[in-house]
Amino acid sequence: MNKQLFNSSKEIRQDKLGRLLVYSALTVVLVLALAMLYFIFSKGIATFTQNHINFWDFLTRSNWNTDNLQKPDLGAWALMVTSAETTLLAVLVTTPLALVIAIYIVVMSPKIGGRIVQPLTELLLGIPSVVYGFVGLTLLIPFLRNWAGGTGFGVLAASLVLALMILPTITSLAVEALNGVPQSYQTFAYSLGCTKWQVIVHVLLKISAPNLLVAVIFGVARAFGEALAVQMVIGNTVQLPLGLFTPAATLTSKLTTDMGNTIDDTLASNALWSLALLLLVMSLIFNLLAKLVLRRSQSRESISR
């Protein structure tokens, strides 16, 4: 028998060590994530299990009154509506703009686009949200105040700040999506007698549609999750946002506003955790949505490969 065959070599030991490192790192990450999920979940349901708030009321009522412990009136409906409204408005404003910029970068003028516009959008991507909020506060609010009267704070201000914030997100993802369409498709379309416009609409946009949708979903997720910048310009009043200039509050802005002002294990604190839980569920949904869109388009392609 050859004894060497059973001896562990240096390489095998290295391999084992490497594997150990990777698995322990993975375990740490996994434990942290699970712990966080458990923490948010257990704290988040305390509102309903300990403080006996009706779950249905929490989803459908619009008051946020945690002071009267005898008769608390607590509901996240107005917050959810405001979150949805500001997000929707922001995405509606930004998506066409982002698409135009992306098309400009990829098709119309790759030179100027690639050297100036794209680095610019990537720069915008890295600016912290507090700066966007600050810009909104000092430039946008006075402008809205002069233009429409009132305080200027409110849903519209928040939506516009969000629109600016997600512009680089959607643009850079849209650029990636458009660049993902093989050049050969464009060449073939031109050689069949297409105009540039037809190539853009019927080849580029059509083929990259699923990835463009994912870009928009990521924009939605970022807008929905943004707290600080929104809080700075929205006026922070829990009420249904009936007009564009109504001061309101979103799920996230309410969280940031009240975070420092509650005592642990009180209703006021637990209610905030419930908001956090709600946000967690929402972002999970956005992620699943993006995955679903991608999986569907990929499976379509792999079937056809």
Place this chain on the structure above:
Amino acid sequence: MANKQQQTEITTRHVNVYYGAKQALFDVNLAFPKYQLTALIGPSGCGKSTFLRCLNRGNDLLGHTRVSGEFQFEGRDIYDQAVNVMQLRSQVGMVYQQPTPFPFSIFDNVSFSQRMSGEKNPHKLAAIVEKSLRQAAIWDEVKDNLQQSALALSGGQQQRVCLASVLAANPKVILLDEPTSALDPVATAKVEETLQQLKANYTIIMVTHNMQQASRISDQVAFFLDGKLIEFNATKKIFLHPQEQMTSDYLNGKFG
């Protein structure tokens, strides 16, 4: 009245092409007879694709190219300011080396050019799709799956679907850049057979690296070397009695 066989479809004179500062074609003069198949041969990098791209103004898309010379097509200069480039490209269709069908259904691929020029009538589109697929000799293989993605087809089938897409645009001239280099012998034979049938109604110009292929299906052969046209003659003459030493060297595998 001139005999159908002797009319020329495209005449080029003094063609020079530059990529930036680099000259890729030098004073090329060629005339392509109507309803014949002309093969362009020559070693890699000698400018065959470049020349082919001149004929449908494909070089315009590359940006840094400059083309000079005369290109007569149906009594007009292809590079005339007044020429509608989209119209020209649908009349001078191009099939590429790698099959490039869009990731759409076979039907949407073949009907693409007609839909882009505004045809909406589904019956007319269906008729054009069928006719083009038949011409490209792939109708029988795909007629039951027209809604299937074109990418699900084999390479040879994809290449013939691309050919059908080009035919659906109603071209007069078909340019092919090494259309069979990615195909196996069976698929190649199919494409060759198709081309021979198409010759009755179309003028065909084809780049090929396959000398047997050139001798099998072409009527004329143009031999390029380092951006210059070395010899242009009937296929038989080129292969049996080349006039130039370089041509016979190339055909005998001495270089390239």
